[in-house]
Amino acid sequence: MPDSFPPDSVGLAVPEVHHFAEPLELSCGRRLASYELVVETYGELNAARSNAVLICHALSGNHHAAGFHRVDDAKPGWWDDYIGPGKPIDTRYFYVVCLNNLGGCHGSTGPRTINPETGLRWGKHFPPLRVRDWVLSQARLADRLGIEQWAAVIGGSLGGMNAMRWALEYPARVRHCVVIASALKLTAQNIAFNEIARRAIRSDPDFRDGDFAEHGVVPRNGLALARMVGHVTYLSHALMGQRFGRELRSGSFARGLEVPVEFKVESYLHYQGDKFAESFDANTYLLITKMLDYFDLAREYGDDPVAAFRTARARFLVVSFTSDWRFAPQRSQEIVQALVAANRDVAYACIDSDMGHDAFLLPNARYEKLLRTYMARVAETC
Amino acid sequence: MLRVDLDIVRRWIAPGSRVLDLGCGDGELLRVLMDSRGVEGYGIEIDPEKITHCVARGVNVIEADVDQGLTDFPDKSFDTVLMANSMQVLRRPDHAIAEMLRVGEECIVTFPNFGNIRTRLFLAAWGRMPVTRQLPYQWYDTPNIHFCTVQDFEALCRERSIRVLHREFVAEQFPDRLLKGVWSNLFSATAIYHLAK
Numbered sequence: 001m002p003d004s005f006p007p008d009s010v011g012l013a014v015p016e017v018h019h020f021a022e023p024l025e026l027s028c029g030r031r032l033a034s035y036e037l038v039v040e041t042y043g044e045l046n047a048a049r050s051n052a053v054l055i056c057h058a059l060s061g062n063h064h065a066a067g068f069h070r071v072d073d074a075k076p077g078w079w080d081d082y083i084g085p086g087k088p089i090d091t092r093y094f095y096v097v098c099l100n101n102l103g104g105c106h107g108s109t110g111p112r113t114i115n116p117e118t119g120l121r122w123g124k125h126f127p128p129l130r131v132r133d134w135v136l137s138q139a140r141l142a143d144r145l146g147i148e149q150w151a152a153v154i155g156g157s158l159g160g161m162n163a164m165r166w167a168l169e170y171p172a173r174v175r176h177c178v179v180i181a182s183a184l185k186l187t188a189q190n191i192a193f194n195e196i197a198r199r200a201i202r203s204d205p206d207f208r209d210g211d212f213a214e215h216g217v218v219p220r221n222g223l224a225l226a227r228m229v230g231h232v233t234y235l236s237h238a239l240m241g242q243r244f245g246r247e248l249r250s251g252s253f254a255r256g257l258e259v260p261v262e263f264k265v266e267s268y269l270h271y272q273g274d275k276f277a278e279s280f281d282a283n284t285y286l287l288i289t290k291m292l293d294y295f296d297l298a299r300e301y302g303d304d305p306v307a308a309f310r311t312a313r314a315r316f317l318v319v320s321f322t323s324d325w326r327f328a329p330q331r332s333q334e335i336v337q338a339l340v341a342a343n344r345d346v347a348y349a350c351i352d353s354d355m356g357h358d359a360f361l362l363p364n365a366r367y368e369k370l371l372r373t374y375m376a377r378v379a380e381t382c
Numbered sequence: 383m384l385r386v387d388l389d390i391v392r393r394w395i396a397p398g399s400r401v402l403d404l405g406c407g408d409g410e411l412l413r414v415l416m417d418s419r420g421v422e423g424y425g426i427e428i429d430p431e432k433i434t435h436c437v438a439r440g441v442n443v444i445e446a447d448v449d450q451g452l453t454d455f456p457d458k459s460f461d462t463v464l465m466a467n468s469m470q471v472l473r474r475p476d477h478a479i480a481e482m483l484r485v486g487e488e489c490i491v492t493f494p495n496f497g498n499i500r501t502r503l504f505l506a507a508w509g510r511m512p513v514t515r516q517l518p519y520q521w522y523d524t525p526n527i528h529f530c531t532v533q534d535f536e537a538l539c540r541e542r543s544i545r546v547l548h549r550e551f552v553a554e555q556f557p558d559r560l561l562k563g564v565w566s567n568l569f570s571a572t573a574i575y576h577l578a579k
Contacts, residue, residue: 317437336444337454340424343400347437348444349430366430373437 013067038107043091056155105281124210183331197226224273236323236356305338399461405468409441497531
């Protein structure tokens with residue numbers, strides 16, 4: 001058990017709850033009369049309020065991007081490799097903001113929280129959301145924190161969609177937009193994987209048509225299965241081969257023995273699935289995968305991503321990873337081509353990695369250097 | 383890129399125009415064009431280190447392989463497509479030039495002239511592949527797989543009906559600097575062509 005934090009860590013991270021009393025008009029036509037967002041910040045906002053960076057989390061992420069909640073935490077926040085003093089998103093220069101988004105299940109208003117109008121848990125009745133609803137709620141948070149313009153809005157995967165939407169919805173409020181392992185919209189294959197995950201959850205008897213909490217149960221099997229499917233798609237063929245191969249965790253193939261065999265990859269997936277089922281909310285999973293499916297950056301711009309990006313004012317960094325087949329490099333190239341055609345400033349790199357879609361969260365020397373170099377330019381404009 | 387090459391290229395690029403630089407390296411040329419001509423510039427580069435240098439310079443850079451073609455770019459989407467000192471490393475320079483002329487209204491190509499007298503004398507005298515200050519590689523480790531001479535390039539332009547808007551020749555050494563005007567294929571070290579369809 002460590003008795004202090006590593007020197008390049010942001011150290012103890014203390015989540016703050018921000019209550020918003022002003023109603024939020026949602027894309028679906030409904031409104032949230034009030035809501036709460038759980039937020040972590042690292043570093044200091046400068047006097048000019050020009051060094052704020054928004055980190056947008058992906059499907060299963062939350063506000064805890066960096067640092068530790070307790071000295072004896074086994075693991076730091078989900079993007080700790082990239083956020084901290086001396087790290088690519090350097091908290092000596094930047095004021096970094098990360099929140100649990102609306103509809104999430106880590107403290108912000110979502111299916112797990114109580115609807116103040118009914119006094120009951122939102123559960124399956126939480127309104128459907130679009131990424132733009134997140135952006136609107138984040139803009140309110142920026143107002144609250146005194147941030148007129150973000151130095152950068154950064155996100156991977158769904159977070160990348162969030163970042164792009166920011167650049168279109170509030171062109172004057174985003175100086176740099178960093179879009180990692182993302183897409184203008186999901187492909188059919190991607191939607192298909194999401195629907196398999198959703199069906200896994202819905203068909204768990206403990207799901208109880210979304211009212212599992214009222215029955216005091218959790219659809220653990222469904223959630224675990226959804227996560228297992230997702231996890232396979234986040235890794236690459238090569239990585240699974242390297243990490244697990246056909247190695248056995250238990251049992252034997254020896255003749256004359258009748259011992260059940262378990263492959264390492266099986267136990268790994270069960271472990272990941274079960275761990276996820278312990279912490280994640282089934283209704284949130286359904287809600288956020290739908291947000292992913294419905295996202296289409298250019299829908300309201302005549303289905304023309306070039307027209308969409310013409311409204312942006314930010315400079316863009318777009319990053320993809322060679323072995324990512326869930327958000328393939330081709331998807332990032334579509335973003336880049338639209339940006340070039342729209343005359344927007346953009347740098348694009350395709351990072352060599354075996355880590356699949358998960359690469360955007362993991363250490364990688366080239367990725368780290370690229371992000372560090374880009375963010376150093378961003379810091380110069382603060 | 384040499385100062386003198388740069389000055390020639392810069393003259394042919396209209397202020398404020400849209401420029402695509404194939405094999406943009408560390409972004410030096412684009413940075414100069416952005417600062418001095420106010421161009422809207424994009425570079426294409428395949429080398430990770432050089433891409434990072436471009437990012438450090440604030441130059442727009444896209445990771446891609448020019449040998450794969452420019453299929454992602456629409457016809458005539460740039461005013462000028464540049465390729466400085468990269469043609470000889472490509473698998474099919476002729477395909478690249480065709481793509482450049484499709485994507486750009488005009489093109490600028492610079493390449494080392496293999497018909498230069500020093501190269502010729504090296505091969506003639508030593509019977510070995512030329513190794514010069516400008517081309518310092520051995521035959522087995524050179525990235526340059528498609529050398530050509532000024533005459534070769536002129537022939538390609540004629541065959542493909544490519545219009546030569548301007549041509550300039552650069553020589554560093556004396557007396558080449560004087561003689562290149564008389565006999566460019568023998569005395570120029572670098573050829574710079576301004577092309578259109």
